[in-house]
Structure formats: C-alpha cells, structure tokens
Amino acid sequence: MWQALYTELGPKGFVPIAVAFDSAGNAAAEPWIKAANPTYPCVIDRRHIVAELFDMVNVPNAVWIDEHGKIVRPSEPAGASDAFRKMDHTNFSIPPDALADLQAKRSAYLNAIRDWVANGPASKFALSETEVVRRMHTPSDDHVRAAANFRLGEYLVESGHPKDAQKYFEEAKRLRPESWNYKRQAWALEDPMKAGGPEFWAAVDALGDNKYYPTSDDI
Amino acid sequence: MAIDIIYGENVTKGVDADTKNGVWLSASDFKRVAGFERKPEGFCKGEQCYPVPPARKAEFESGGRYNLAALADLIGQPMVADEAHRVWCFGEASENRKRALTSLDAPDFSLPDLEGRMHSLSEHRGKKILLVSWASW
Numbered sequence: 001m002w003q004a005l006y007t008e009l010g011p012k013g014f015v016p017i018a019v020a021f022d023s024a025g026n027a028a029a030e031p032w033i034k035a036a037n038p039t040y041p042c043v044i045d046r047r048h049i050v051a052e053l054f055d056m057v058n059v060p061n062a063v064w065i066d067e068h069g070k071i072v073r074p075s076e077p078a079g080a081s082d083a084f085r086k087m088d089h090t091n092f093s094i095p096p097d098a099l100a101d102l103q104a105k106r107s108a109y110l111n112a113i114r115d116w117v118a119n120g121p122a123s124k125f126a127l128s129e130t131e132v133v134r135r136m137h138t139p140s141d142d143h144v145r146a147a148a149n150f151r152l153g154e155y156l157v158e159s160g161h162p163k164d165a166q167k168y169f170e171e172a173k174r175l176r177p178e179s180w181n182y183k184r185q186a187w188a189l190e191d192p193m194k195a196g197g198p199e200f201w202a203a204v205d206a207l208g209d210n211k212y213y214p215t216s217d218d219i
Numbered sequence: 220m221a222i223d224i225i226y227g228e229n230v231t232k233g234v235d236a237d238t239k240n241g242v243w244l245s246a247s248d249f250k251r252v253a254g255f256e257r258k259p260e261g262f263c264k265g266e267q268c269y270p271v272p273p274a275r276k277a278e279f280e281s282g283g284r285y286n287l288a289a290l291a292d293l294i295g296q297p298m299v300a301d302e303a304h305r306v307w308c309f310g311e312a313s314e315n316r317k318r319a320l321t322s323l324d325a326p327d328f329s330l331p332d333l334e335g336r337m338h339s340l341s342e343h344r345g346k347k348i349l350l351v352s353w354a355s356w
Contacts, residue, residue, distance in 0.1 A: 001353075017338070018353055019351070022354055024355070028355040041343075044331055044332070051352065054325075059353050059354045060352055062349055065325045065350060067346060067347060070325065078349075120347075133323070136320055138316075144297050144310050145299075147311070148297040148310030151225060151308050152306060155230070155306060156304060156306070181352075187356070188355075192356070
C-alpha cells in the first residue's frame with residue numbers, strides 16, 4: 001500500500017517502515033509482504049512491541065518521525081475510515097458512498113505526508129511539541145499491565161502452548177478495551193477467521209457512534 | 220526451580236529461582252536477567268539507583284538472594300506469571316513509558332524482516348519516517 005508513495009517520495013528523504021503486528025510471525029505475514037513486494041523495510045512484530053512503544057491500538061496506525069528522530073505526529077489511524085463499517089458482511093461489498101469516503105480519507109492522508117515531505121517543520125501537518133503531547137494517550141498502569149499480559153501470552157504461543165495463552169490475552173483485552181490489536185490478534189490465534197467474524201462485527205457495532213478509527217482534527 | 224524470565228526486551232531461560240513470596244535470584248542472576256546490582260545506594264542499573272526502603276529490607280534481600288518481584292513493585296513494573304509453565308514476565312513501568320513518549324524522542328527498536336534481517340528505527344535517522352502498523356488479520 002505504501003510502495004507507490006515510497007517510489008514517489010523516497011528520493012526526497014522519506015521512508016515508510018511497515019510493522020506487522022502478527023504474533024504468528026512469518027507464516028501470517030509472508031503472503032501479504034510477498035504480494036506487496038516492497039522495497040521499504042517490512043518488519044515482523046510478534047510481541048506487538050511497537051504498539052506498546054508508540055501507543056498504537058489498531059491497524060493501520062501510524063506515527064510520523066522527523067529526520068532528528070522526533071515524533072511530529074503521534075499514533076493515529078493512517079488514512080483509514082469508519083466507512084468500512086458499511087460493508088456487507090456476507091459478500092464484503094462496500095456501497096459507493098462509503099467507498100468514496102474511504103478514498104477521500106486515504107487521499108487526504110497521503111497528501112498530508114506529501115506536504116510534510118515537501119515543507120518539513122513548516123508543514124501544518126507537522127505538529128508542534130505541545131500539540132503532539134496533547135494528542136498523545138500516555139500509558140497508564142493498566143496499559144503496561146496489559147502489555148505484560150500480552151507479552152506472556154505471546155511467549156506461550158511461541159513456546160507451543162496457544163490454549164494456555166488465551167487467558168493472558170483476555171486479561172490484556174480487559175485492561176485495554178480500546179486496543180483492537182489485542183482483541184483481533186487474540187481472536188486470530190484462536191481461529192484465523194475469528195478476527196473478521198461475527199464476534200468482531202458485534203464488537204464494532206457495539207461502538208455505536210464512537211469511532212473504530214478516531215478522526216484527527218487536521219487531516 | 221528453573222524458570223524462564225521475560226524482562227523487558229530480554230528472555231532468560233532456565234534461571235534458578237525461589238518463587239515463594241517473590242522471585243528470588245542469586246546476585247549474579249539478578250544482574251544477568253535484569254541488569255541490576257546491589258550497591259550501598261540500593262539496586263542500581265547504570266546511573267539509576269533505587270534505594271531499598273529500610274523498614275522493608277527483608278522483602279528485598281535474604282539468604283544471599285534478591286527479590287526481583289519486590290524491585291519490580293518498587294519501580295512500578297507490572298509482573299505477570301504463569302506458574303504452570305514456569306514463566307515470569309516483567310514489563311516496563313508506566314512512568315518510564317510516559318517519560319519516554321512525552322520526551323517526543325521516538326524510542327528505538329529492532330525487528331526482523333521476513334528473511335530474519337534486523338531493522339532498527341535509528342538506521343533511518345536523517346529521513347522522514349512513516350512508522351505504520353498493519354496485520355494479516
């Protein structure tokens with residue numbers, strides 16, 4: 001998905017780094033990476049460490065980091081839209097108005113990146129330090145406790161005890177109910193279809209007017 | 220008893236531990252697993268020292284062993300254990316995560332690609348980076 005943008009903006013000093021939050025590792029991520037055939041770094045994050053470090057609660061979530069290693073946009077949905085909620089669950093089709101919204105959100109995000117690459121700190125999309133801090137959700141004790149539970153669960157999965165891992169995933173979900181990563185990863189490890197199945201859609205519907213992909217003020 | 224300890228980024232397998240009322244390790248294992256040494260100032264890692272509350276000394280040291288669980292509690296690190304599989308997991312304290320994030324310096328990390336080659340964020344210093352998540356699910 002980011003390859004075209006990398007081809008366009010790479011020569012101007014831009015690089016996407018794609019991180020797969022896939023506790024099942026290469027087996028899960030490989031088909032997608034091979035299909036995308038990226039020339040930018042695509043890494044596999046079984047422990048969801050990047051989610052913990054940068055406070056990402058969903059995919060795709062993105063952080064902008066400038067040339068000096070400073071965060072200029074904290075974690076937010078990367079051009080994704082709640083319009084996917086209008087998808088037909090049986091045939092996976094999306095109505096035209098929802099498709100248009102998805103496209104518009106995506107374009108706006110890509111254009112914001114272009115503006116940042118062209119203008120650097122002068123870009124209105126490169127946020128001030130106070131604004132970055134204001135937008136951040138700083139970790140609570142529950143957050144780090146959730147991460148420790150998830151880490152233990154993932155270790156048990158890697159050690160060949162996936163069933164015993166589930167209770168730690170449940171605790172991670174309980175402590176961080178806003179994390180779709182924990183929910184969907186745990187479901188996917190139980191059964192690959194579960195992450196996009198009836199339980200998922202019920203959880204999405206339960207959001208009501210709350211956003212699955214919260215919108216930012218400026219993109 | 221031999222246990223596996225997940226401590227931050229590191230995993231140490233088969234550590235000899237007394238797990239009654241804490242996680243009691245030898246001084247050398249304490250350093251090996253968690254990077255902390257007992258000094259007069261307290262438990263120290265590099266420049267950082269955590270003084271042992273004098274009234275609670277017995278919770279932290281006994282019989283030549285040091286209690287990693289007590290230190291974790293003092294620092295505010297979460298600890299989760301699976302006793303059946305003998306795995307103890309120590310996470311990062313929320314204060315440390317918060318301080319790191321609000322400094323706005325992007326924390327470095329190192330992760331493998333499909334071929335197992337490691338990539339770190341710091342390798343790309345000097346470029347504008349879009350760090351973006353995705354998943355097969």
